[in-house]
Amino acid sequence: MNKLLYQVDDRPPLPTTILLAAQHMLAALGGIIAVPLVIGAVLKLPADQVVALVNASLMGSGVITIIQCKGLGPLGIRLPCVMGTGFSFVGAALAIGHEHGVAGILGSTLAGSVIMIVGSFFMPQIRKLFPHTVTAVVVTMIGLSLIPVAVDWAAGGKGAADYADPVNLGIALFVLVTVVGVVQFGKGIVSAAAVVIGVAAGYLVCLAMGLVDFGPVQKAATFALPQPLQYGMTFPPSGIFAMGVAYMVAIVETTGTLMALGSATNTKVGGRQLCRGVLGDGVGSACVAMLGGPPVSTFAQNVGLVSLTGVASRHVVALTGAFLLLAGLFPVLGAIVVTIPQVVLGGACLMMFAMILAAGAQMLASVEHSKRNGLIIAVSLGCGLAVSARPELLARMPAIVHEIFGSGISTGAIVASVLNLMLPGREKEALEDESNDGEAVQAATPHPVLEKKARAV
Incomplete structure (x- = not known):
């Protein structure tokens, strides 16, 4: 059990909530705006359209974050869940955009979201594919896949002319040491706000060195x-298919x-909870498409922030959603945060x-030591790392293969699930898993929409 400063x-x-909510926003904002910026740059969109994509992404992410945290009927997992535009959709979005423009991306996003919405009805069955061994692999792959992103940021940004410059690495190391020191030696709210304190310290150093660009604020x-x-919507069959595959991976x-x-x-997440969370993702993506933004998904980086700070309050993260919404309505607020150099983040x-x-x-x-579990862990982590470290492995594969296995997370999860189903001993492990955490009872709970209808009858 993790020792939490604030439970779910x-x-x-209020002052503490505001500070901690801002911390979650700092962790999420870069990822949220990155996807629309990439789409805009690759498709060579006019500046006003790129800004509109960013604003729609921020507003949509904010609203769905609030719903995931607070709940709205059958929607929302009611955990500290930050939503944002997902990189798992970028490949499909660019392929659609090159041929059908932004209207094709938005139409395909809206139509493809049906896959995720319908899929939420089957989360109890999908949950059974994720016993403890498989879940451990997936969580590990999430961490392994995200760390290279942080390393690129710390070095100055992938492809930057000053990549791995000693100054960049020194500032990043200073921020890292500050965060570690505050977490280790700080008490109460000081320890919980370690990331904000570390980022603020790094920002002041960059400010003193003249490394902060205020251009985004002025513009x-x-x-x-x-x-x-505003862009309209078109529904190309090929685009809907590509986005549908991306939703299945999501x-x-x-x-x-x-x-x-x-x-x-420290919350047991069974089939019913997953129903609410995945349904929130699917409905959220549909709503964001109507606003004019790309699909959204649950952000993994904020899971690390919860583990680091011990702040698991969903009400804190709901306020983060409100901040994201305001950043979409008042772009100057988001632009101020964007001035934080990548090396600091x-x-x-x-x-x-x-x-x-x-x-x-x-x-x-904590996985039982056995030949079977060892094979599942070794092979799935190996395959996940293979496509993460060498994405060119899939360069000559059909587009659908690249879409499904292009992410180390999805590759590791799929391989682990398939091996768990194929290797002898699955029934025994499933029974042990159910008796250990009681999630089999939760997995049998009906979808929240069906449950509500049943009560009405």
């Missing part, structure tokens, strides 16, 4: 209302992330992502 349903004092509008359907990745979040918050995120990896290692250590 705790409500910290950003003060206020901007959403413009739903279901696997979201399942792993939500179960990792359950582990970090890299130093802080390296610690957070490593916490996810550490959680996965702890889960692997």
Whole structure:
């Protein structure tokens, strides 16, 4: 059990809540705006359209974050879950955009979200494919896949002219040491706000060295209302198919992330909880598409923040959603956060992502030592790392293969699940898993929509 400063349903004092919510926003904002920026750059969209994509992503992520944390009828897992635009959709979005433009991306996003919405009805069955051994592999792969991202940020940004410059590495190391020191020696709220303190210290150093670019603040509008359907929508069959495959991969990745979040918050996540979470992802993506933004998914980096700080309050993260919504309505607010240099975020995120990896290692250590489990862990981690470290392995494969196995997380999860089904001894392990954590009872609980209808009858 993780020692938590604030439990899932705790409500910290308002000043504390604001500080901790801002910390989650810092962890998520870079990832949220990165996807629309990549889409805009690759498709060579006009600057005003890129800004509109960013604003829609922020607003949509904020609203769905609030719903996931607070719950809305059958929607929302009611855990500290931060939503954001998912990189698992980028490949499909770019392929669609090159041929059908932004209208094709949004139409395919809306139509493809049906896959995730329908898939949520089957989460009790999907949950059975994730016994403890498989879950441990997925959580470990999430950490292993995120750490290279933090390393690139710490080095100055992938492809940057000053990549791995000693100055960049020195600032990132300073932030990392600051975060570690505050977590280790700080008490109460000081320890819980370690990431904010570390980022603030790194930001001041960069400010003193003249490394902060205030250009985004000068260019950003003060206020901007959403413009739903401003691009229109088209529904190309090929685009819907590609996005549908991406949604199926997202279901696997979201399942792993939500179960990792359950582990970090000391919450048992069974079939019913996964129903709510995945349904929130699917409906959220459909809503964001109507606003004019790319699909959203559950962010794994904030799981590491929960593990690092011990703050598991869903009410704190709900306020993060409100901050994201405001950043979409007032782009200048988001632009201020964007001025934080990547090297500063890299130093802080390296610690957070490593916490996810550490959680996965702890889960692997608790797996029963047997030849069967050893094979599942070794082969699935090996395959996941293979495509993460050498993505060019899939360069000559059909597009659908690249879409499904392009992520080390999805590759590791799929391989682990298949091996768990194929190798002898699965029934025994499943029974042990059910008796250990009682999740079989939860997995048998009907989908929240069906449960509500049943009560009505």
